[in-house]
Amino acid sequence: MTGAGTDSTRPQRTGGPAIVLVRPQLAVNIGMCARAMANFGLDDLRLVSPREGWPRTGAYRKGAYAAAAGAVHLLEGARLFPTVEAAVADLNFVYAATARERGQAKPVHLPREAMGASAARIAAGEKHGVLFGPERTGLDNDDVALADAILTFPVNPAYASLNLAQAVLLTGYEYFSAAHGQVAPFEVIERSPPAQREMTLSFFEFLEGHLEERGFFRPASKRPVMQRNLRNMFHRMQLTQQDVRTWWGMIVRLLEGPRENPQTRKRVKQKKTPAP
Amino acid sequence: MTGAGTDSTRPQRTGGPAIVLVRPQLAVNIGMCARAMANFGLDDLRLVSPREGWPRTGAYRKGAYAAAAGAVHLLEGARLFPTVEAAVADLNFVYAATARERGQAKPVHLPREAMGASAARIAAGEKHGVLFGPERTGLDNDDVALADAILTFPVNPAYASLNLAQAVLLTGYEYFSAAHGQVAPFEVIERSPPAQREMTLSFFEFLEGHLEERGFFRPASKRPVMQRNLRNMFHRMQLTQQDVRTWWGMIVRLLEGPRENPQTRKRVKQKKTPAP
Numbered sequence: 001m002t003g004a005g006t007d008s009t010r011p012q013r014t015g016g017p018a019i020v021l022v023r024p025q026l027a028v029n030i031g032m033c034a035r036a037m038a039n040f041g042l043d044d045l046r047l048v049s050p051r052e053g054w055p056r057t058g059a060y061r062k063g064a065y066a067a068a069a070g071a072v073h074l075l076e077g078a079r080l081f082p083t084v085e086a087a088v089a090d091l092n093f094v095y096a097a098t099a100r101e102r103g104q105a106k107p108v109h110l111p112r113e114a115m116g117a118s119a120a121r122i123a124a125g126e127k128h129g130v131l132f133g134p135e136r137t138g139l140d141n142d143d144v145a146l147a148d149a150i151l152t153f154p155v156n157p158a159y160a161s162l163n164l165a166q167a168v169l170l171t172g173y174e175y176f177s178a179a180h181g182q183v184a185p186f187e188v189i190e191r192s193p194p195a196q197r198e199m200t201l202s203f204f205e206f207l208e209g210h211l212e213e214r215g216f217f218r219p220a221s222k223r224p225v226m227q228r229n230l231r232n233m234f235h236r237m238q239l240t241q242q243d244v245r246t247w248w249g250m251i252v253r254l255l256e257g258p259r260e261n262p263q264t265r266k267r268v269k270q271k272k273t274p275a276p
Numbered sequence: 277m278t279g280a281g282t283d284s285t286r287p288q289r290t291g292g293p294a295i296v297l298v299r300p301q302l303a304v305n306i307g308m309c310a311r312a313m314a315n316f317g318l319d320d321l322r323l324v325s326p327r328e329g330w331p332r333t334g335a336y337r338k339g340a341y342a343a344a345a346g347a348v349h350l351l352e353g354a355r356l357f358p359t360v361e362a363a364v365a366d367l368n369f370v371y372a373a374t375a376r377e378r379g380q381a382k383p384v385h386l387p388r389e390a391m392g393a394s395a396a397r398i399a400a401g402e403k404h405g406v407l408f409g410p411e412r413t414g415l416d417n418d419d420v421a422l423a424d425a426i427l428t429f430p431v432n433p434a435y436a437s438l439n440l441a442q443a444v445l446l447t448g449y450e451y452f453s454a455a456h457g458q459v460a461p462f463e464v465i466e467r468s469p470p471a472q473r474e475m476t477l478s479f480f481e482f483l484e485g486h487l488e489e490r491g492f493f494r495p496a497s498k499r500p501v502m503q504r505n506l507r508n509m510f511h512r513m514q515l516t517q518q519d520v521r522t523w524w525g526m527i528v529r530l531l532e533g534p535r536e537n538p539q540t541r542k543r544v545k546q547k548k549t550p551a552p
Contacts, residue, residue: 007433007434007435007436010433010434010436011433011434013432013433013434035439036442038432038435039431039432039435039436039437039438039442040431040432041432041434041435069437069439070435070437071435099461100462101460101462101463105467105516108460110458110459110460111458112453112458113458152460152461152462153449153461154449154452154453154456154457154458154459154460154461155315155316155452155461156289156314156315156316156317156452156461157283157286157287157289157461157462158283158286158287158289158317159283159314159315159317159346159347160283160286160315160461161315161345161346162315163311163345165442166312166315166441166442166445169442169445169446170445170446170449173429173430173446173449176430176431176432177388177430180430181430182386182387182388182389182430183386183430184377184384184386184428184430185375185428185429185430185431185432185433185436186376186377186428186433187377191381240381
């Protein structure tokens, strides 16, 4: 979502199932598949007789490279095969990605379970792959017959048409999530440490004391409920130590008025409320 | 992957979080987001000051509609807002989708946990939404400050750049999987019922009897191991009743030779092996 290209300073993840594009029609889609693969560390791209040939010079190749948005290593490393049989020859397990039931009585897997199982078996040394058919027609029955299982995506039945790169993306996403866990691609910053309960309670007493003094808790019979609700709101914030200091400072300022006159930079004299 | 457009004969799924595209640059990306939303039944598209305006006639609008590949109802129903504040005014919980840590000490959620939680709370009547920033720069810090939490995607750290429609796609996928389960969008066809063990054992005895007679089990001391391996291979096939009949017919044919002469259509006389 922010710029494009490979960042060689960040850890590179590789591996996963081979992505086999069977008779892809458009170079731009090959490029978009390469980009989706790079997002999830897949690095084995295989092409079975692309409609317009591969590699090619000129606009065709340029379109693929532009769509790959920096995942050039995948296009450079893509291997070309004349047949699906040749493309899957070294694989131990092959899925056929299809959007429809294909009447072949093959096991039908959803991406989460399929890639979970494949991640474990790939880690144990097997080679897996997924066949994706041409954009318009999908895999034909002979292609599907070469697979061990069908991979299909849990989509809105009324609008089940996923584009090629999106199907590759979901496959990569589930492989990556299974192989590396769902973790953010960056270090989550250190917040200030969570406040100790003692610190929070001391703040509550300070705040509630002033609220009591100013007649906030009315009628008095409601004070316990009002106080409980107020404290619960603060607990839901999961206050850090810094957060408690910020709140304390904010309440002091509300009680005391302006700290200084911005015009004269002179301190405005007020009754001082003791801070802890 | 096979054709495009809405199939009004299939169940339509709707609902889910609002997708808020903040200052999107390209109409084609708005269209691709609409398509990704339709794939997963999301139906609340909000646009905050698209760079080129909205709606528009001419090539801009045409590009969006072409990219939406039939998800026209989403483009027609998209609502335009002048600010992010206005776009999220009615929402109870807002995520900001970002690819980087934003230094705002907000909770960081991955799509699976986030959409799991949102699906439950949306089902209980809350309205949730996800902000997605402009293609090149992503959300700015003021946009992120309006959100309750950050949504980020578990990607290859060396290649973390997801395009806009792909980020929307993964969000929709996880919402749909949480709300409706990971289920295939078609009925898995009825296979023949699984074979009863009696039927399978009867086939094993038939096959092994002929193999024994023809001297397959050599040396005889290995017969128990060979037989066990053979039976295990068949068990792994999870044979249906039809499968067992097919195997039986195939073995009979191997034993007996051609059933008939294709030229003369006359039955070739052979020693008959009894079928069950």
